[in-house]
Amino acid sequence: xxxxxxxxxxxxxxxxxxxxxxxxxIREFANISPQFxxxxxxxxxxxxxxxxxxxxxxxxxxPHANMIGIYYLPSALIAHETGIExxxxxxxxxxxxxxxxxxxxxxxxxxxxxxxxxxxxGTDLKEQDNRVKGVKYEYASLPKLPFLKSFFDKYxxxxxxxxxxxxxxxxxxxxNNKDKDKDNHNEKKKDTSGKPDTxxxxxxxxxxxxxxxxxxxxxxxxEKTGKAYRPARTNLKLIIxxxxxxVTKAQCFQLIAKKTREWKKIPRMLASLRPATLFHEEKFExxxxxxxxxxxxxxxxxx
Numbered sequence: 001x002x003x004x005x006x007x008x009x010x011x012x013x014x015x016x017x018x019x020x021x022x023x024x025x026i027r028e029f030a031n032i033s034p035q036f037x038x039x040x041x042x043x044x045x046x047x048x049x050x051x052x053x054x055x056x057x058x059x060x061x062x063p064h065a066n067m068i069g070i071y072y073l074p075s076a077l078i079a080h081e082t083g084i085e086x087x088x089x090x091x092x093x094x095x096x097x098x099x100x101x102x103x104x105x106x107x108x109x110x111x112x113x114x115x116x117x118x119x120x121x122g123t124d125l126k127e128q129d130n131r132v133k134g135v136k137y138e139y140a141s142l143p144k145l146p147f148l149k150s151f152f153d154k155y156x157x158x159x160x161x162x163x164x165x166x167x168x169x170x171x172x173x174x175x176n177n178k179d180k181d182k183d184n185h186n187e188k189k190k191d192t193s194g195k196p197d198t199x200x201x202x203x204x205x206x207x208x209x210x211x212x213x214x215x216x217x218x219x220x221x222x223e224k225t226g227k228a229y230r231p232a233r234t235n236l237k238l239i240i241x242x243x244x245x246x247v248t249k250a251q252c253f254q255l256i257a258k259k260t261r262e263w264k265k266i267p268r269m270l271a272s273l274r275p276a277t278l279f280h281e282e283k284f285e286x287x288x289x290x291x292x293x294x295x296x297x298x299x300x301x302x303x
Contacts, residue, residue: 258287
């Protein structure tokens with residue numbers, strides 16, 4: 001009973017917090033129908049438990065979402081911003097996916113909230129409507145995702161969508177010759193002085209996939225701390241070394257979130273919320289060791 005009351009209070013406070021002015025510069029409001037609590041979908045989610053209800057509301061209202069309901073959202077970020085254990089968050093996403101409320105791709109860490117576009121935008125739109133243009137822009141900007149076809153089948157008629165799988169046009173002979181001339185010009189510009197080529201010292205030899213993860217981690221740090229660290233080699237190499245050692249992106253998110261919560265309360269520690277400190281070879285191992293892994297009890301906790 002006490003657990004029920006505690007989670008219910010968290011749910012109410014969370015709903016108040018997401019509508020408070022100034023919480024985000026991305027989304028200032030979200031549409032949630034009162035039917036969420038009593039319609040068939042709402043009753044199904046209710047059976048999944050209060051944590052699943054909280055995650056469902058978060059997916060509809062969080063500041064990282066967009067109007068079409070497909071957006072990047074790491075499970076570690078959900079756990080951090082809702083206060084739900086990471087293990088329970090993953091389980092909640094799985095249950096909500098099974099209930100056909102959303103789809104979650106753990107590889108790309110993108111989520112699709114199935115009915116969100118209808119609820120946030122509407123259904124009776126003309127092709128010239130600016131909202132339709134906005135949907136097309138968001139849709140065309142998406143990477144390859146396993147649920148893109150399902151989204152297209154559901155919304156193509158309402159939002160006048162074109163398939164993303166249109167073949168690219170081949171180069172014309174004129175464009176092809178232009179590219180060849182450019183390549184020849186670059187060949188001629190090569191250094192023939194006989195001096196050793198030192199330009200490779202500044203080249204980036206990082207694995208592209210690992211580098212992309214490191215950039216996401218750096219952006220997460222900037223978001224949590226309000227700072228603006230650039231994806232420069234100096235910052236990225238510290239994070240990449242940890243990823244290459246076997247540390248996951250989700251664990252880096254957890255570490256950043258934990259240290260931000262702790263150090264934001266201590267003025268003298270604010271300057272330490274930086275890559276050079278958090279991902280320092282020796283200090284990182286100490287901070288990483290403080291992360292509490294999910295217990296067996298949490299893993300079996302019902303939502």
